[in-house]
Amino acid sequence: MYLSKLFLPILKENPAEAKIKSHQLMLRVGMIKQSSSGIYSWLPLGLRIMKKIENIVREEQNNIGAQELLMPTIQSADIWKESGRYDDYGEEMLRIKDRQNREMLYGPTNEELITEIFRASIKSYKSLPQSLYHIQWKFRDELRPRFGVMRCREFLMKDAYTFDLSDEDAVKSYNKMYFAYLKTFKRMGLTAIPMAADTGPIGGNLSHEFVILAETGESKIYADKRIFEIDTRNFNLDDSSLEKMRNEFETYYAVTDDKFNKEDFDKKVLQENRLITKGIEVGHIFYFGDKYSKPLNASVDLQGGKKISVKMGSYGIGVSRLVAAIIEAKFNNNIMKWPLSVSPYEVAIIPMISKNDNSNLIKSQKIYKELIKHNIDVLLDDTDENISAKIKKFNLIGIPYQIIIGQKSEGNIFEFKEIDKESQNLSIDKVVQKLTKEKSLI
Amino acid sequence: MYLSKLFLPILKENPAEAKIKSHQLMLRVGMIKQSSSGIYSWLPLGLRIMKKIENIVREEQNNIGAQELLMPTIQSADIWKESGRYDDYGEEMLRIKDRQNREMLYGPTNEELITEIFRASIKSYKSLPQSLYHIQWKFRDELRPRFGVMRCREFLMKDAYTFDLSDEDAVKSYNKMYFAYLKTFKRMGLTAIPMAADTGPIGGNLSHEFVILAETGESKIYADKRIFEIDTRNFNLDDSSLEKMRNEFETYYAVTDDKFNKEDFDKKVLQENRLITKGIEVGHIFYFGDKYSKPLNASVDLQGGKKISVKMGSYGIGVSRLVAAIIEAKFNNNIMKWPLSVSPYEVAIIPMISKNDNSNLIKSQKIYKELIKHNIDVLLDDTDENISAKIKKFNLIGIPYQIIIGQKSEGNIFEFKEIDKESQNLSIDKVVQKLTKEKSLI
DSSP, rough: OOOTOOOOOOOOSSOOOOOSSHHHHHTTTSSSSEEEEEEEOOOHHHHHHHHHHHHHHHHHHHHHEEEEEEEEEEEEEEHHHTHHHHHHHHGGEEEEEOTOOOOOOOOOOOOOHHHHHHHHHHBBGGGGEEEEEEEEEEOOOOOSOOOGGBBEEEEEEEEEEEEEEEEEHHHHHHHHHHHHHHHHHHHTOOEEEEEEEGGGGGOOOOEEEEEETTOOOOEEEEGGGGEEEGGGGGGGGSHHHHHHHHHHHHHOEEEEGOOOOHHHHHSOOGGGEEEEEEEEEEEEEEEEEEETTTTOOOOOEEETTTTTEEEEEEEEEHHHHHHHHHHHHEEEETTTTOOOGGGGEEEEEEEOOOOTBOHHHHHHHHHHHHHHTOOOOEEOOOOOOOHHHHHHHHHHOOEEEEEEEEEOOTTTEEEEETSSEEEEEEOOOOOHHHHHHHHHHO | OBBTTTTOOOSOOTTEEEHHHHHHHHHHHSSSSEETTTTEEOOOHHHHHHHHHHHHHHHHHHHTTTTEEEEOSSSSHHHHHHHHHHHTTTTEEEEEEEETEEEEEEOOOOOOHHHHHHHHOOOOOOGEEEEEEEEEEOOOOOOOTGGGGGGGGGGEEEEEEEEESSHHHHHHHHHHHHHHHHHHHHHOOOOOOEEEEEEEGOOSEEEEEEEEOOTOSSEOOOOOOGGOOOOOOOSSSHHHHHHHHHHHHHHHHEGGGGGGOOOHHHHOOGGGGGGEEEEEEEEEEEEEEEETTTTOOOEEEEETOOOEEEEEEEEEEEEEHHHHHHHHHETOOOOOOOOOGGGGHHHHHHEEOOOBBBBBHHHHHHHHHHHHHOOOOOOOSOOOSOOHHHHHHHHHOOOOOHHHHHOOOTTTEEEETTSSEEEEEEEEEHHHHHHHHHTTTO
């Protein structure tokens, strides 16, 4: 893509209304545009990043055998009355009357609807376990939307639901998701730690929040810092390996505010290992047994003919929120660096172009073609803005690799820079080689 | 994927509530499930097909240089008041009050919102032309939702918007979209004909409906049947080639009901070429100049400093509706055949398995592995249902290629069948070769 063609409305200054750095950056470099309070349009740059995040989430769900479906955004109130949550949910639920005066709502979560799909479709224990997920827009009518897409009203989430025959099987499903979550966040360059958490309006007695550390986070966390050192590569999808993984994580104290107990913390965590800080919740998983399957009559026939309510869990990842969360983690000293796996482009070509000398532009176009030929996704700044303004701009856009064609650029060797690292002088072949290798490691 | 694992709730009979064949089939083979009147969940089989359609639409939009963004589903009423359409739009618009009592709505279309994004972002004539699109859920509160996803309330659409400096440039943008639409539908195995159409609530004076022929269609159409013979491969993205293409289409009479004039039809179309039939609208494009840019003040600065309202067009494709439209076109005599480009899987393995002989299953698993190794997306029926029931079921699921492992299956030669064609006996290598070739032609 040529920058002059890209729909990228960049602001000269940080917008005054944005209080945290992710919100500032997303508005500044034209990733999003607010359309009304807590509701945003995703402009091309932001959407590219969100789509890459969405795809990683999807792949890791598929990898554990979860199947994708798609539930609608608008639901009937009836099923929420069946579960008993319609009145409980409060003002955060966007309630709607359609033209026939039927009570509808914009789904804030989907336990009811998936349970209804399950009960209409699955009748026998033989069809268990089942693991279903969707990636869909949700709406929560926050009283005070703030921090951009971090706490907005319309947001994109992945939510998965598992259905098992027994508590024991259900814990195996829970562990698989736990594992998938660790891998998902890792692939985005994040270390998200599962913290024992309260279950809130979802219900149940087993729950973990996946939290990344960030000063701007809204979750207060208390942890034994050694939990960050667990290497998840030591585990695999096998049930017993996953149980070992869970046990290893459980060795270390790690809870959110709601679950905090000072006495416990002081007793279990040595002073030098205590970590009390803030974090951003990027995922949340729940096991709640038959909390929904019972009132909604989602049961299966056992071998003898007896019916049993299925045991369910639910598992959320904030897809749109992750875009902001990654910025909070990776944007420092006015320099953003997207992990290659979610970067909007893989490399930027930044030539110095003056009005009366376009030789660097021609050179850039040649490199551009060569990169495209090797399936490398490249953004070329073909504008005649001065080079220092260009560099400053690209340090905000955050594409991790840059090819800079400056005054001294001669022959077939170019300045190749990875953000945060020293420049190297490389031939185009070496650049292709390096980028192809980096891509293969994603 | 093994069929025993797939979440595929198949019904034994056609559901009584479905009146047209696409609705029947989609419920029957578990592609969708109604959640409330005119609102559906997409189950795994249906979602796979819709995602493939969505991707073809996306690729062809990208091919003409349109850029993807994503506008939210919930909009503020304010901007619709600015354009003057808030009161006009009637009861089909789902109107919502949020907890602060602000007037909101679920977007039935996006001319207002995109114009607002444009006016906040683009200031100079130098940044034109612009072509932006998104693929998003929309809601129209139909009084009588019917025919499944064909006329439902919550539906997925691609809508694109173009912005130009002059009427002349705008027609070039219009022609590009016209061309992209022809290619898009072609890739899905459909012949969609552009018919001159009324502009309705969108406005403007130039509009085409893209219609595929189907007895169950709701659009009445009048055409010179020779329009179906135009070969779009004779044209390319060059402006003058596109003008020629438009001229060639304009040679033949082809209109929808609203535009029909009997006298004209009789005069312009020889008796033997007259086609009066029904069709399904799968796309609709509009040119409406400054209808929205003027009231919403979307203007750019010209070179001399003068301001000019941009000239806009809008371009819709019914993504979810296309799933049903393809069924209407391709489902005959109780046999469905998906075009390979949108098929949920590329090939089905259908072994005859009896309870006391699983040798065919083992054989099937070997073939399965071989196909997966060659990146062929395969569904293996590992259940012990009898073979004739299996064949009947797969003729409804509609995967275009089948490998049937029956009683007589011996050695490494298998029955390979393309739906609607004669069986062949082929080795697995030949099957891989054939499928790989067919995929490369998509």
